[in-house]
Amino acid sequence: MKVNALGEGSRKCPVDGMDLTKRRVADVVVIDICGKCGGLWFDKGELEIIERKSRDMGWQSGFFTSIMLL
Numbered sequence: 001m002k003v004n005a006l007g008e009g010s011r012k013c014p015v016d017g018m019d020l021t022k023r024r025v026a027d028v029v030v031i032d033i034c035g036k037c038g039g040l041w042f043d044k045g046e047l048e049i050i051e052r053k054s055r056d057m058g059w060q061s062g063f064f065t066s067i068m069l070l
Contacts, residue, residue, distance in 0.1 A: 015039055026053045 011020045013034040020032035020041060029049050032041040 011041070013037060013039055013041070026050050028053050 008022075008030075011032050012018065013020055013036065015037050016034065018034055018036045020034055022030045023033050024030050029042075029046040031043075031046060033039070034041070
């Protein structure tokens with residue numbers, strides 16, 4: 001199941017109000033990242049999709065390590 005970010009409006013960080021940047025993760029979801037506070041923001045179900053994809057791909061380093069490499 002892929003998540004399509006087309007049609008999503010721009011979002012603000014709920015912590016500091018800065019504009020969020022969209023990043024594709026594991027080629028299956030697009031998450032929102034705050035460049036100021038470093039917050040990662042997921043829509044409902046996105047984290048579960050990424051976790052399932054990471055297990056399917058056999059990622060040894062884990063999901064959060066892969067996020068830091070973006």
